[in-house]
Amino acid sequence: MGRWEPNARGRLEQAALDLYRERGFEQTTAAQIAERAGLTERTFFRHYADKREVLFGGSQALEQVFVDTLAGTPDTAAPIDAMAATLEAVAAFFQGRHEFARQRQSVITANAELRERELVKLASLSAALAGTLRRRGVEDPAASLAAEAGIAVFKVGFERWVGDDGGRSLADHLREALGELRLLAAGG
Amino acid sequence: MGRWEPNARGRLEQAALDLYRERGFEQTTAAQIAERAGLTERTFFRHYADKREVLFGGSQALEQVFVDTLAGTPDTAAPIDAMAATLEAVAAFFQGRHEFARQRQSVITANAELRERELVKLASLSAALAGTLRRRGVEDPAASLAAEAGIAVFKVGFERWVGDDGGRSLADHLREALGELRLLAAGG
Numbered sequence: 001m002g003r004w005e006p007n008a009r010g011r012l013e014q015a016a017l018d019l020y021r022e023r024g025f026e027q028t029t030a031a032q033i034a035e036r037a038g039l040t041e042r043t044f045f046r047h048y049a050d051k052r053e054v055l056f057g058g059s060q061a062l063e064q065v066f067v068d069t070l071a072g073t074p075d076t077a078a079p080i081d082a083m084a085a086t087l088e089a090v091a092a093f094f095q096g097r098h099e100f101a102r103q104r105q106s107v108i109t110a111n112a113e114l115r116e117r118e119l120v121k122l123a124s125l126s127a128a129l130a131g132t133l134r135r136r137g138v139e140d141p142a143a144s145l146a147a148e149a150g151i152a153v154f155k156v157g158f159e160r161w162v163g164d165d166g167g168r169s170l171a172d173h174l175r176e177a178l179g180e181l182r183l184l185a186a187g188g
Numbered sequence: 189m190g191r192w193e194p195n196a197r198g199r200l201e202q203a204a205l206d207l208y209r210e211r212g213f214e215q216t217t218a219a220q221i222a223e224r225a226g227l228t229e230r231t232f233f234r235h236y237a238d239k240r241e242v243l244f245g246g247s248q249a250l251e252q253v254f255v256d257t258l259a260g261t262p263d264t265a266a267p268i269d270a271m272a273a274t275l276e277a278v279a280a281f282f283q284g285r286h287e288f289a290r291q292r293q294s295v296i297t298a299n300a301e302l303r304e305r306e307l308v309k310l311a312s313l314s315a316a317l318a319g320t321l322r323r324r325g326v327e328d329p330a331a332s333l334a335a336e337a338g339i340a341v342f343k344v345g346f347e348r349w350v351g352d353d354g355g356r357s358l359a360d361h362l363r364e365a366l367g368e369l370r371l372l373a374a375g376g
Contacts, residue, residue, distance in 0.1 A: 078375045119307040144344045145368050152336035156329050180333050185373030187266045 009047045011037040013100070016054040020107040025051070025114060055104055055114065059121050063128050065093045070132045079138055079146040084178055086129075087154060091171035098161070098170075105162045126151040153177045197235045199225040201288070204242040208295040213239070213302060243292055243302065247309050251316050253281045258320045267326055267334040272366055274317075275342060279359035286349070286358075293350045314339040341365045 015036035034044040069089035073082040129147035157177035203224035222232040257277040261270040317335035345365035
């Protein structure tokens with residue numbers, strides 16, 4: 001095999017998810033992932049800093065989508081409408097990733113350390129959104145609440161999408177969750 | 189000093205908070221806390237399983253207040269009204285604990301492990317609330333969203349109360365946060 005490995009990152013990702021689900025995250029090593037993917041350990045570490053990054057390597061890009069989209073909505077938009085537009089962009093970010101998201105979620109659900117890491121990721125997203133809203137002139141507590149509410153909608157809609165085998169899109173689930181939040185807050 | 193130690197728990201709690209803030213949570217041992225409180229290490233372990241429990245020992249009681257109050261609201265109440273009643277009971281739970289909450293928060297903010305533990309506590313509260321709503325016949329995603337929204341209001345209102353030296357009550361801050369959430373969701 002040559003030094004250039006076609007789709008090495010995708011192969012490592014799939015091998016990692018398979019092993020995490022077969023043996024558990026704790027019991028899997030980077031060397032085993034590389035071997036399963038037919039690649040060297042060195043290639044693994046060219047793509048990922050550690051075995052956890054296979055699951056969380058996209059967090060920064062996701063935060064960027066959240067923040068950039070929110071920052072790009074018109075200043076005149078109500079925070080809830082800005083959040084709705086942001087969630088549409090986030091849904092596009094996950095296009096074609098349903099199967100990855102489903103497998104990833106089952107690994108995370110099975111491991112307390114990974115569940116904590118996921119909570120930290122969501123808290124970091126919320127803090128980034130609140131900061132973006134403050135820079136738009138939204139004051140606290142409204143900025144923090146809009147951010148927390150946006151992440152709550154993302155979390156609930158995302159989990160339902162991951163568990164949905166019926167083919168409804170993430171955008172659909174996020175819109176439904178946002179609609180439910182509006183109804184709830186209106187006392188419905 | 190006799191075997192019965194007056195207010196041992198309160199003295200240990202204050203000694204722990206003082207040491208955590210002076211030296212950092214990591215650098216403090218149970219023995220040092222006991223010594224600062226003028227008590228034995230054995231007394232410390234009669235009251236707390238470990239030094240982290242000084243900060244999180246109330247979590248279960250708090251979850252009980254959340255769940256019992258929510259379960260006790262009339263089935264006919266809209267989820268948002270049931271949540272408002274629940275937050276009033278939660279505010280009563282923290283009566284007289286502003287100084288403790290303030291000191292505790294500064295310790296938690298300074299330590300990544302404790303911040304994660306706090307996120308786990310809030311996620312557990314949210315899951316308990318969602319379960320309670322489901323038992324009342326609220327379906328998903330509404331149950332999960334109402335729970336997440338309730339915890340968002342609690343988190344934001346609580347943080348503002350902790351940072352508020354003006355003497356406004358927790359109940360006040362929670363009502364304000366809930367009102368802001370209603371405004372936001374209405375597109376305000």
